[in-house]
Amino acid sequence: MATEMRLLRLVNQAANKLASVDDVESVLRDVLAICVEAAGAMGGTIYLHEPSTRRLKFKHVLPSDIGSKLERLDIPDNFGVAGEVFQARTARINEFPNASVQTRTDFERKAGVTVRSMLTMPLMITGTEPLGVIQLVNKIEGNFDEADLQMLDIISDICALAVSNSRLMERRRQVAALEGMGRAAHDLANKAGVLVTFLPEFRRNLTGLQQALKDEGVTGEAWLYLQLLEGTFEDVFEPYSDRVYRYARLVNNLAAGRPLEPKKKRQDFAAIVREAAEFMEPQAREARALIQYDLATDAPEHYFDDLYVMRIVENLVGNAIKAVAESVPKEWKANHPDKLETYGVIRVNYRFDQNYHVLEISDSGPGMSPQTVREILEGSARTSWANSAGSGLGTKVVLDLAATHDARLQIDSRLGEGTTFRLDFPHVAMDVPGAVGAASPQKSS
Numbered sequence: 001m002a003t004e005m006r007l008l009r010l011v012n013q014a015a016n017k018l019a020s021v022d023d024v025e026s027v028l029r030d031v032l033a034i035c036v037e038a039a040g041a042m043g044g045t046i047y048l049h050e051p052s053t054r055r056l057k058f059k060h061v062l063p064s065d066i067g068s069k070l071e072r073l074d075i076p077d078n079f080g081v082a083g084e085v086f087q088a089r090t091a092r093i094n095e096f097p098n099a100s101v102q103t104r105t106d107f108e109r110k111a112g113v114t115v116r117s118m119l120t121m122p123l124m125i126t127g128t129e130p131l132g133v134i135q136l137v138n139k140i141e142g143n144f145d146e147a148d149l150q151m152l153d154i155i156s157d158i159c160a161l162a163v164s165n166s167r168l169m170e171r172r173r174q175v176a177a178l179e180g181m182g183r184a185a186h187d188l189a190n191k192a193g194v195l196v197t198f199l200p201e202f203r204r205n206l207t208g209l210q211q212a213l214k215d216e217g218v219t220g221e222a223w224l225y226l227q228l229l230e231g232t233f234e235d236v237f238e239p240y241s242d243r244v245y246r247y248a249r250l251v252n253n254l255a256a257g258r259p260l261e262p263k264k265k266r267q268d269f270a271a272i273v274r275e276a277a278e279f280m281e282p283q284a285r286e287a288r289a290l291i292q293y294d295l296a297t298d299a300p301e302h303y304f305d306d307l308y309v310m311r312i313v314e315n316l317v318g319n320a321i322k323a324v325a326e327s328v329p330k331e332w333k334a335n336h337p338d339k340l341e342t343y344g345v346i347r348v349n350y351r352f353d354q355n356y357h358v359l360e361i362s363d364s365g366p367g368m369s370p371q372t373v374r375e376i377l378e379g380s381a382r383t384s385w386a387n388s389a390g391s392g393l394g395t396k397v398v399l400d401l402a403a404t405h406d407a408r409l410q411i412d413s414r415l416g417e418g419t420t421f422r423l424d425f426p427h428v429a430m431d432v433p434g435a436v437g438a439a440s441p442q443k444s445s
Contacts, residue, residue, distance in 0.1 A: 028059045031123070031159040035134050036062050038155055039119060039148045044136035046123070048163075049077060049086065056082055056133055058371060066111045074374070081120050082133045089130055091121040091153065093144045113137070119144040121152050125160045132163075206230055246307050262305035262404045269357050269425075270295040270350050272306045276313035277348045280321065287325035288333070289363075290342040291317070299352035303428040308401045313348070315398050316361040316421050320346045323365025323419060357425040368413040376411060 032046040043063050047056035055074045077086050085092050099116045108114055115137050124130035134156070136144070210226060246263065253260060274295055284291050324344030332343060349360040368376075376395045398421075402409055406426050413419035 025059075027159075027163050031163065032060050032062055032134065034155060034159065035121075035152055036136060038151055039136050039144065040140050041119070041136035041144075042113070042138040042140055044134060046132060046134050047075070047082060048123075048132040049130065050074075054078075056086060059132075066113070081118065082135055085120040085122055086130055086133050089122050089124065091119065091149050093149070094118045094120070095143060117143055119148060119152070121149070121156055123156055123160050123163065125157050126153075128160075131160050250307060250311070260308075260400065260404050262308050264303040264305050264428075266301050266303050267306060268301055269299060269304065269309070269359075270297055272304075272309050273313055273348065273350050273359060276310040277317055279310075280314060280317045283318070284321050284324075284346060285339060285342075287321045288328050288336075288339070288341070288343040289321055289324040289346050290344070291346045291348060293348050295348070295350045296352055299350075299357065300427065300429065302357065302425075304357075304405055304425065308404060312398050312401050312423065313359070313361070315395070317346060317348065319395065319421075320361055320363035320365065320419070323363045327365045352427070355427045357427060359423045359425070360420055362418060362420040364418045367415040367417050367419055368411075369415060373411045373413055377409065 028046055028048065032044055035041075036044050043061070043066065045061045046059050048059050049055075050057050054077050056077050056079075057074045075083060077083055081092065081094060095117050096115060099114050101114060104114055117137070117139055119136045119139075121134050121136075122130035123132040123134055134152075139148070206226075206229065210230075213223060213226060250260070274293060277291055277293070281291055324346065328343045336343075344364040346364075347360070347362040349358075349362070351358050377399075399409060402423055402425075408424045410422045410424075411419065412422070
């Protein structure tokens with residue numbers, strides 16, 4: 001009876017706890033904690049399956065302090081005990097009666113534990129494909145037994161359902177975000193398109209006005225105002241109307257999943273980077289972050305889409321701002337009410353190195369785990385910052401836009417030490433097909 005009551009209590013606890021959680025990462029942490037408690041284990045790990053790569057992705061470990069000692073490696077979905085259990089869809093208990101400090105594996109030495117017993121169970125709803133694997137080690141009292149298997153089998157059903165539900169909710173949020181972006185961008189593109197359509201007519205009117213003033217011999221203040229109007233048109237209205245239109249089209253294409261078609265032209269990379277980063281400065285000040293610049297001014301111009309690079313910079317600086325904001329202690333904020341005082345630093349660096357235009361954006365935030373870095377590079381990461389409310393699509397957009405320029409993304413990050421995003425854009429010195437201003441192909445003789 002005591003066993004049945006304990007099972008009912010744990011099942012009720014799992015159902016209540018997981019029913020209120022809709023974030024996949026939070027669900028996985030709670031799933032592991034519930035299973036460790038249910039089996040009375042010293043600790044454990046949880047892996048999530050990625051069908052596209054056929055790998056079990058390392059997600060969480062308990063006790064949590066072990067995580068800092070381990071290199072968090074993913075494994076093939078048929079490797080070791082975890083892979084065998086995943087493939088067989090059947091839980092397994094392993095006992096190691098001769099385990100000792102002298103017989104520790106490399107994993108055990110790094111973790112500082114000796115594995116005497118292990119319970120490995122597929123994370124799955126009965127009759128469906130497994131979502132991952134849970135591996136528990138060292139039952140505190142006695143050994144893992146059939147009762148533990150039966151208990152975890154029931155809890156596994158509940159946990160797998162919670163993971164599936166959180167995935168659906170996350171996908172739903174992203175779809176809603178994309179649909180909202182698409183609708184807003186479509187409306188903006190239509191309105192900006194009207195402005196762009198009238199630009200040639202506005203230019204003709206300015207030219208006509210200039211000629212009329214000349215014909216009438218008008219000088220002085222009227223001529224001065226005409227020059228100011230022409231300057232505003234050339235420096236602000238004409239370029240920014242086109243940019244707003246292109247930006248709206250870009251967002252609309254991203255939201256709809258259409259192929260991206262960059263509009264490349266020869267220009268100054270450093271100037272575009274600075275313009276994009278400076279646009280983010282008010283947001284940075286609000287988050288108590290200072291943006292510092294080190295931009296090479298002697299790099300050669302090359303062909304790229306200014307709008308794509310601006311979007312990349314804005315996304316990466318935006319992520320850096322969120323990281324710094326997350327790291328500001330509440331006590332510091334309370335003692336420094338002046339918003340001009342900054343806590344963290346964001347560095348925007350650009351240089352030309354070995355035929356590459358190298359863009360680096362660094363922050364002094366809390367850093368990221370190796371697992372999060374891998375997920376970003378794979379395009380599957382959601383925002384890491386708990387206080388942010390992004391759609392999780394920012395870094396995926398960066399990867400997509402960078403790919404149109406054959407740029408490579410690297411990430412250097414350590415927990416507690418901040419993060420650096422580096423993009424290497426190969427230099428394009430000559431006209432490229434489809435580039436704005438590219439030379440027309442010559443007819444063959």
